[in-house]
Amino acid sequence: MITVTSGHGGRGGLSFRREKFIPKGGPDGGNGGRGGDIVLRASLQKRTLYDLSHRRSFKAANGANGSSNMRTGRDGSDLVIEIPAGTMVLNAATGELIHDFTQNDESFVLLRGGRGGKGNAHFKTATHQTPRFSQPGEPSQSLEIKLVLKLIADVGIVGLPNAGKSTLLAAISSATPKIADYPFTTLIPNLAAVYPAHSEPFIAADIPGLIEGAHSGAGLGIQFLKHIERTRILVHLIDASAIDPADPLKSYRTIQDELSKFNESLGAKPRILVLNKMDVQDASVQADIFEKAVSQKPVVRISAHTGMGIQALLQQLAQLLDNDGTPR
Ligand SMILES: Nc1nc2c(ncn2[C@@H]2O[C@H](COP(=O)(O)OP(=O)(O)OP(=O)(O)O)[C@@H](O)[C@H]2O)c(=O)[nH]1
Ligand SMILES: [Mg+2]
Structure with missing residues (x-):
C-alpha cells in the first residue's frame, strides 16, 4: 500500500x-x-x-x-x-x-x-x-x-500441444519443466526468468497447449487464455515437422482463431512466429511452404532441442519488449 x-x-x-x-x-x-x-x-x-x-x-x-x-x-x-x-x-x-x-x-x-x-x-x-x-x-x-x-510474464509461449513449448522454456532458462512426446504434458503454466546476452532479463511463461475450441472450454480450456492475457507479448510456437504441406497454415490458424475468439485484444497482442523442430528431416521444406503462405513476418526458425536459432530469437524478443511491450 x-x-x-x-x-x-x-x-x-x-x-x-x-x-x-x-x-x-x-x-x-x-x-x-x-x-x-x-x-x-x-x-x-x-x-x-x-x-x-x-x-x-x-x-x-x-x-x-x-x-x-x-x-x-x-x-x-x-x-x-x-x-x-x-x-x-x-x-x-x-x-x-x-x-x-x-x-x-x-x-x-x-x-x-x-x-x-x-x-x-x-x-x-x-x-x-x-x-x-x-x-x-x-x-x-x-x-x-x-x-x-x-502481468504474470513478459513473454507467453503459446501453441498446440506437443509444439515444444516446454522444451523451449528449458532451452532459454534454467527451468526444468516436464517434457514428453504426448499432448497436454503441461497442466499449469511454468514461469522462468530469461537472461538474454545484452538486454534486460524478462519472465517467460510456458502456457499449456491450446486446441480448437479452447475459447469455449475445450481441452484445458479458458483458464489458460486468461493466463495469456496477462503477458506482454507472445511467442506463437509451431511444430515445423508437423506442418501439412497441403494446408500449411492450419495449426497457425487454429491458435490464432482461439486467441481472437477469446477476445480481440488477445488476437492483437504483439507476437513472434516461431517454427520449432527445425532439426527434424524435411522440416525446412515444410517451413518454406509455411513462410510463403503466411503474411505475418518475421518467422523465426529454431530447434529447441539443439539450440539452433535460440540466440537470435532471444534478441528479437528483447527488442520487441523494448519497443512494443504493450500488455494487450
Ligand atoms: N526433434 C525435436 N523435438 C523436439 C523439439 N522441441 C521439442 N521436441 C519434442 O517434442 C515433444 C513435445 O515437447 P514439449 O516441450 O513437451 O511440448 P509442449 O508444447 O510443452 O507440449 P504440451 O505441454 O503437451 O502442450 C517432446 O518429445 C520433445 O522432446 C525440437 O526442437 N526438435
Ligand atoms: Mg509442455
Missing part, C-alpha cells in the same frame, strides 16, 4: 504597495501557485513494481505563496510515478479499481494539486479599495492506493 499526496496550493499574498510619494498604495498581493499533481505513467523502462515496494509515501510539491508586487507564487511540480504497463491502481480502502494501465506512455492524473489562493489585489473593487485579506490555497489531497501488476 502506498500513500500519495498532491501539493497544496500556495496562499494568496496579502500586501500593499509602499513607495515613496505614494502614501496609500493599493493592494498588491499576488496569487498563490498551484500545488503539484500526482501523476502515474506507464513506462517501458519499468517491468516490475519492485522499485515502489521500498517507498510507502509519495508527495508532490506545494505551490508557493503569492507575495508583494503582484508576484505569483511558483507552482509546485507534479510528481510522476513510473509504473509498468499492465498495472492496476486500486483504492486501498475500498478495493475499487481507479485505473487500469493498458498502454505504454499512458498517463493518469491520480490527484490534482490544490489551486493557489487569490492575493488581496484580486479582491480590490471600486467600493473596497483596501482588502485586508487573501485566500488560502486549496488543501492537498491524500489517497491510499494499491498497485497490482496484472
